[in-house]
Amino acid sequence: MAGNADSLDVDALVDRAGGTVARGIFVDQAVFEAEQERIFTRAWLFVGHESLIPKPDDFFVSRMGTESVVLTRDRGGQVHVLLNSCTHRGMKVCRYDQGNTRVFTCPYHGWSFATDGKLAATPGALVGVPHFDRAYHGELKRDDWGLVRAPRVALYKGTVWASWDPDAVELTDYLGDMRLYLDFALDGRDGSPGGSVVVEGVQKWRVNANWKFAPENFIGDMYHDISHRSVDLVGIGPSGGRGRRDNLRPRTTICFPGLGHGLIGEPPHTSEPPYVPAWKKYPEVEEYFRQVHERRVALLGERPRVTMSVGTIFPNMSFHGRQPRTIAVAHPISPTEMEMWRFCLIDADAPAAVNDAARHYFLRYSGPAGMTESDDLENWSYATEASRGPIARRQRYNYQMGMGHARPVPGLRGAVENGEVTEENARAYYSRWSDFMRGDPWTPPAAEYVPMPEPARETEDAG
Amino acid sequence: MLAELDEGLAGLLLARSVEQFLYAEAAMLDERRYRDWLAILDDGIRYFAPLARNMRRDRLGEEYTRQGQDLAWFDEGKETLTQRVEQIETGIHWAEEPVSRVCHMVTNVEILSAVPEARHAETVEVRCRFLVYRNRLQDEEMLLIGKRLDTLVRDGTGWKLRRREIRLDQNVLQAKNLTVFL
Numbered sequence: 267m268a269g270n271a272d273s274l275d276v277d278a279l280v281d282r283a284g285g286t287v288a289r290g291i292f293v294d295q296a297v298f299e300a301e302q303e304r305i306f307t308r309a310w311l312f313v314g315h316e317s318l319i320p321k322p323d324d325f326f327v328s329r330m331g332t333e334s335v336v337l338t339r340d341r342g343g344q345v346h347v348l349l350n351s352c353t354h355r356g357m358k359v360c361r362y363d364q365g366n367t368r369v370f371t372c373p374y375h376g377w378s379f380a381t382d383g384k385l386a387a388t389p390g391a392l393v394g395v396p397h398f399d400r401a402y403h404g405e406l407k408r409d410d411w412g413l414v415r416a417p418r419v420a421l422y423k424g425t426v427w428a429s430w431d432p433d434a435v436e437l438t439d440y441l442g443d444m445r446l447y448l449d450f451a452l453d454g455r456d457g458s459p460g461g462s463v464v465v466e467g468v469q470k471w472r473v474n475a476n477w478k479f480a481p482e483n484f485i486g487d488m489y490h491d492i493s494h495r496s497v498d499l500v501g502i503g504p505s506g507g508r509g510r511r512d513n514l515r516p517r518t519t520i521c522f523p524g525l526g527h528g529l530i531g532e533p534p535h536t537s538e539p540p541y542v543p544a545w546k547k548y549p550e551v552e553e554y555f556r557q558v559h560e561r562r563v564a565l566l567g568e569r570p571r572v573t574m575s576v577g578t579i580f581p582n583m584s585f586h587g588r589q590p591r592t593i594a595v596a597h598p599i600s601p602t603e604m605e606m607w608r609f610c611l612i613d614a615d616a617p618a619a620v621n622d623a624a625r626h627y628f629l630r631y632s633g634p635a636g637m638t639e640s641d642d643l644e645n646w647s648y649a650t651e652a653s654r655g656p657i658a659r660r661q662r663y664n665y666q667m668g669m670g671h672a673r674p675v676p677g678l679r680g681a682v683e684n685g686e687v688t689e690e691n692a693r694a695y696y697s698r699w700s701d702f703m704r705g706d707p708w709t710p711p712a713a714e715y716v717p718m719p720e721p722a723r724e725t726e727d728a729g
Numbered sequence: 730m731l732a733e734l735d736e737g738l739a740g741l742l743l744a745r746s747v748e749q750f751l752y753a754e755a756a757m758l759d760e761r762r763y764r765d766w767l768a769i770l771d772d773g774i775r776y777f778a779p780l781a782r783n784m785r786r787d788r789l790g791e792e793y794t795r796q797g798q799d800l801a802w803f804d805e806g807k808e809t810l811t812q813r814v815e816q817i818e819t820g821i822h823w824a825e826e827p828v829s830r831v832c833h834m835v836t837n838v839e840i841l842s843a844v845p846e847a848r849h850a851e852t853v854e855v856r857c858r859f860l861v862y863r864n865r866l867q868d869e870e871m872l873l874i875g876k877r878l879d880t881l882v883r884d885g886t887g888w889k890l891r892r893r894e895i896r897l898d899q900n901v902l903q904a905k906n907l908t909v910f911l
């Protein structure tokens with residue numbers, strides 16, 4: 267595996283100066299395996315949300331790269347991420363999607379692993395071995411054979427993240443100031459910190475496309491807006507009429523070149539723009555959001571705040587901060603197949619009618635049956651398909667739009683913006699991809715940051 | 730004796746008319762007569778396809794997500810279904826342009842209830858199995874198999890579909906998108 271990764275000429279695959287990327291990274295088995303080794307065993311990965319495991323002993327089965335993991339909450343309330351593979355002969359110890367249990371008993375030979383701190387000192391510890399005395403003569407070192415546990419787990423406003431790399435930087439450093447945009451998605455609509463939960467049920471589906479098409483698209487590809495013209499002609503926005511969304515204030519693309527994250531949204535600003543009705547078809551919902559806006563104005567005062575539509579946190583977690591407000595994860599399956607997961611985010615304390623309208627907007631917009639997303643999936647799958655042949659593979663994808671036109675974003679550390687339509691964000695993404703693929707060591711985040719001036723009042727509405 | 734025969738005949742006639750309705754609906758969809766299909770949907774239709782989860786035996790009641798509150802593949806009414814048809818008609822809905830070849834098979838049709846009774850049924854609950862095959866462009870295939878629970882209401886001499894619950898027998902959907910009606 268490591269040999270594979272070492273033999274790749276990463277700088278030839280991603281030509282940062284020229285703004286092109288070799289098609290091989292979307293179709294080659296060797297690249298795919300190197301990605302598993304170099305990216306998915308190191309980067310911070312989104313594995314779920316605390317609202318999926320609210321009670322002690324709750325579990326939720328998730329994925330990290332190509333591997334199955336179990337997200338658990340022990341009796342002390344601690345959250346753990348365990349590799350879903352028995353240490354004896356590899357059997358999946360948990361084959362339910364979610365539930366509640368104190369012990370995972372392997373179906374194969376019956377080893378059992380506790381998630382409960384009362385039964386065992388370490389989460390995932392091996393606590394039951396059939397015939398321990400008779401067949402193992404009491405000699406098996408049970409302490410050494412607990413389930414593999416992600417050494418790094420971090421909770422952030424309900425979201426759960428994990429990394430297999432004990433030396434990974436702190437999640438907050440990994441996120442950098444992208445965190446502000448994640449906050450916008452995870453905070454209450456009134457600006458109160460956190461408070462969002464995921465709706466019951468996760469959409470999971472297989473797509474014949476390389477996994478990077480999803481995060482690359484969501485990181486800020488406004489250029490592909492034209493592919494959604496059919497749904498815009500029909501009009502599915504919550505205010506009726508043409509278009510799939512409501513009118514937005516001017517947006518720009520912002521990315522963090524050293525971190526590989528990016529988004530479409532607004533730069534930080536310190537006053538709340540006037541309320542724009544966005545739910546005209548649902549009077550009750552409209553009234554609720556009008557009140558929420560007033561609370562937001564009062565709560566945030568003159569503090570800096572941001573808004574965003576869609577963004578990606580490297581490598582494979584994307585999120586939508588406005589409605590439909592969701593988290594999308596692109597799990598790699600093979601070079602030419604991914605499994606997409608979509609979660610719907612809502613404010614736990616919002617009225618049922620509000621959350622129902624949001625959920626319905628999600629279902630007609632996103633996911634495999636989404637009138638918007640279904641066309642993205644067609645594009646990603648046939649772009650993958652048409653990149654497989656030997657002649658096709660000699661070509662490179664073009665990411666040259668707007669090269670050399672990026673400018674710093676006041677108020678954000680290490681961020682640049684490049685107007686609404688650009689490929690700056692994708693370039694930042696593949697640049698970070700190269701860093702990981704080369705096996706670059708974790709660098710202290712401070713060294714990568716370009717200091718930015720504090721936001722000046724006069725420029726806050728620019729862009 | 731005669732009354733029993735009468736009742737049996739009424740049941741057969743009802744079953745026959747419901748089956749014919751379902752077969753005619755399948756033909757409309759396969760022949761891409763989407764406007765005809767919309768016309769047989771009751772204005773208050775609920776079209777619902779829950780997600781299926783792997784749950785332990787003691788929580789099997791939670792296997793399917795709930796209508797009106799959880800995530801689903803579909804949980805919508807006629808307005809959105811009409812918009813889906815309009816989107817296909819734009820000719821630039823790339824997921825269905827060029828249009829796919831789709832075949833709906835309907836089988837195991839069972840009438841679960843007829844109100845007030847078979848002879849003068851105004852509302853029937855029908856369960857069936859379905860198989861939906863899609864061939865897209867050259868070699869792309871999708872095969873969806875599952876159960877449907879339909880509520881039909883009498884409309885003059887025919888039926889209209891008032892509620893459809895589609896139970897796809899898949900946990901992770903083995904299809905990149907759901908741009909066909911089920």
Ligand code: FES
Pocket residue numbers: 352353354355356357372373374375376377
């Ligand atoms: S594989 Fe799990 S006990 Fe043997």
Ligand SMILES: [Fe+2]
Pocket residue numbers: 483490494638639642
């Ligand atoms: Fe899109």
